[in-house]
Every structure is written in C-alpha cells, then in structure tokens.
Amino acid sequence: EDQVTQSPEALRLQEGESSSLNCSYTVSGLRGLFWYRQDPGKGPEFLFTLYSAGEEKEKERLKATLTKKESFLHITAPKPEDSATYLCAVQASNTDKLIFGTGTRLQVFP
Amino acid sequence: NAGVMQNPRHLVRRRGQEARLRCSPMKGHSHVYWYRQLPEEGLKFMVYLQKENIIDESGMPKERFSAEFPKEGPSILRIQQVVRGDSAAYFCASSPRTGYEQYFGPGTRLTVT
Numbered sequence: 001e002d003q004v005t006q007s008p009e010a011l012r013l014q015e016g017e018s019s020s021l022n023c024s025y026t027v028s029g030l031r032g033l034f035w036y037r038q039d040p041g042k043g044p045e046f047l048f049t050l051y052s053a054g055e056e057k058e059k060e061r062l063k064a065t066l067t068k069k070e071s072f073l074h075i076t077a078p079k080p081e082d083s084a085t086y087l088c089a090v091q092a093s094n095t096d097k098l099i100f101g102t103g104t105r106l107q108v109f110p
Numbered sequence: 111n112a113g114v115m116q117n118p119r120h121l122v123r124r125r126g127q128e129a130r131l132r133c134s135p136m137k138g139h140s141h142v143y144w145y146r147q148l149p150e151e152g153l154k155f156m157v158y159l160q161k162e163n164i165i166d167e168s169g170m171p172k173e174r175f176s177a178e179f180p181k182e183g184p185s186i187l188r189i190q191q192v193v194r195g196d197s198a199a200y201f202c203a204s205s206p207r208t209g210y211e212q213y214f215g216p217g218t219r220l221t222v223t
Binding site: 031032034036042043044045046049087089091095096097098099100101102103 | 114141143145151152153154155158165166168169201203205208209211212213214215216217
C-alpha cells in the first residue's frame, strides 16, 4: 500500500535556527514527490516537485531533496513568516491522485 | 491569473440536507481533483475528473457522494443526506496535464449540524 509518513509532527524553532523536515514514503513506482505549505484556514500552496533520487530544488530559505525512500525539506535561517504546516505527497506511476502525509506543523519564534 | 476558485467558502447544513460544492479550475487546466481534510487528519483523495469524465473515483464513499465536471461550468461535488461525519474541509485542485503538480483552491468548510 502506498504510504507517506512525516516527522516530526510538530517543530518549534528560534528565528535563524536551521532544521530539516522528513518525509518517508513507500510507493509502487514513484511518479513524483510534492511539497506543499498550508496556512491555517487556507488551501495547500505548492512549493516543489521532485521526480528522481538525487534531485534537489531550492526556493528562498527552503531546499527539498529526494532519495529512493525519503525526502527532506531543509529550512535555512527560518523567519516567523515560515510558520505553517508543511505537507508531503507522493504520486504513484499508475495514478494521478496524491497521497499525503499528515504534515509537520512548524512554528518559528522571533 | 486567477487561481482555483471554490464556493461557498463556508457551508452549514442540517443532517439530511444536500450539500453542493463548486470548483472552478485555473485557466487552461482541464484536470480537477477533490480532496477531503477531516479535523486532525491529512488530506484524502476523493475523485479525479476531466471534462465530462470521471477518471478515478477510488476515494469516493460508495453512497451519497457524487461529482461531475460538465463541458461548461464548474466542477460540482454533491453530498446527499449529509451526516455529522461529513463535516470537513473539502479542497479542489487543478492541473494542466496528467502527472503535473496540482494547485489547490481555498477550500469549502462544511459543517453539519
């Protein structure tokens, strides 16, 4: 069964304190791995797509990496505005649906 | 360039009533997906549609739920005879082609009283 597990469930960081979020997955043929950001009361906002092991993508303070079993979202020198829930999802090769993890709730304090 | 639009944003229904949720995809997107987010749970896939066709409904409950994406107009998710367990946030997403990233709307928050 295709599955996504994210850790930690919650993370509290001081402003400027870098860290990483983990997304472990099992899927019958990976078509793509997606990272989203979700603010309270809003829809998920697309961040990155990764397609193959070894691939990396960067956007401002965020960097996403992918291996055959997991993905990491690295946050460098976070700011309070980075506070949100970060969602990871996978898409299997024979389908278009996204399978989501339950997310990591990030809080960044000034 | 307008994003995915959903309406209403909030919907309150009494048990036994019908709920209709609407989704207009981004311009140029012909693939629409519906997801449900229950309190304290992750997003769960419900159904994938293209114009006038249901492609994958493997996540739809067998009874009371239906979806359509007509040739003209928005996609509709319809829930008949709502029960309290249907209370959730329902999100629509769209993409321009298969295998591409999906862009989400703001969601419709359904409350069943």
